Amino acid sequence: MLNLDWKPNKASSKALYLQIADYIKFKISTAEWPVGFVIPPQRELSKLFNVNRSTLVSALDELKAEGLLEGNGKGGTKIINNISQLLNNIQPNWQSYIEEGIHMPNFKTIKQINDLEFKSDYIRLSTGEASPEMFPQEKMSVVLNEVTKSMKNLGYEGPKGMLYLREQISKYLNTFGIKAPASSILIVSGALQAIQLITIGLLQQGATVFLEDPSYMYSLQTFQSLGMRRSGIPIDEEGIKASLIPEYKKKNNSSILYTIPNFQNPTGTVMSQNRRQELMKVCQKEKLPIIEDDVYRELWIDTPPPKPIKSIDKTGLVLYVGSVSKTLSPGLRIGWIVGPEPVIERLSDIKMQTDYGSSSLSQLTVAKWIETGLYFDHIETLRKQLSLRRQVTLEVLQKYFSEIATWNIPSGGYYVWVTLKYKIGMYKLFNEACRIGILLYPGYIYDSNFNYSLRISYSYAPIEELQQGLYKLSKLIKKLINSKDT
């Protein structure tokens, strides 16, 4: 759905259809709506402009007569000329550039969520982020004060990132069994950049990446855009089924395995200690490196998860990825990769060619958070709040969803993975939920096998909204189950 902040002035003496035609001409003349762009359907536009359909059709007819628009009905109405192009035919066809760019666009549903999340009146059961209520404002002021005092300059840092931060991370990783000197740590702009660097720096085009099915990495186009394939391996309550790897490997030219062992996105699963050991053994035998994405590690509610796979890695098989996005703030954009030094050197070289390093201000800030210990105090508080939110969510689910769905009880993290007992149209559910102001991640964005599942995030919405949103969602699902046309 397009976001328009303009409406025709009904009090003006100028006809509404001419006001609309002028507005669209303005969009075309500034190339905000470039040649080749298909404008939204008439029904949607008349709603956005708050006019009846015949007024809109008159405006579009006017623009067609001027040679700016073409078509209607099924294929949509397209912009075929820019105003200046009508004069001297000079505008590039941005639409074809957009379609031919190397990186694939996001899935339509995700793009829709990304756009709608920033409109104020939605209940965000979609967002994988700590609620603004949980942001540690006071502690952040203390830390920023420290940062101001010790800030010497904010120049470029070395290729692996700020040494002071790498030293802090090295000590921190040691607390859960990862022995990594600062030289084998690379600072990145969030875990997602870590995955991108690993993909472009170490994998060949056409290679296959093994991953959990479903996985966060199915909701993005990172691997495919770079010419790699994904091969999903089933999971059970102990995590990825490691015993299947040799068989899958025979069928695929696989290069690496990507796993989220703790409070997995989207299912919330925690890989058991035994499974971690089994996975390590199998991957060692198959010479299959592992990307261990551990961004949710600290968010345990009941008991700490087992130690990272990296902590039992004696042969340098595991590239360990973490960040402060889920604990402290995703806006700082700070994460890290731990791996064998030659790999870290290679990735740091690409990082330099990509952005010359992550924000020095953010690096210094995170280093202070860790060094002062405030990071760990904050995580303790966060866990208590997550525990309360989980309890509320499970209570609401029990009350309103028992007849229509099943779900896991997450022992940490942000998500409950809810699976419906009935087959209903999930696109319809998603769209209807948006219409009543609720955003969520439907399972189909991960894989068609998970069509009837939903990822519900309990970390973001204020608690009352969380309760209200889930109640309204249960009513909507029941309505769709009972209606014949889903």
Ligand SMILES: Cc1ncc(COP(=O)(O)O)c(C=O)c1O
């Ligand atoms: C498993 C996983 N990895 C990485 C990320 C992205 O993290 P970052 O903000 O550190 O790039 C997310 C965000 O949702 C995630 O769920």
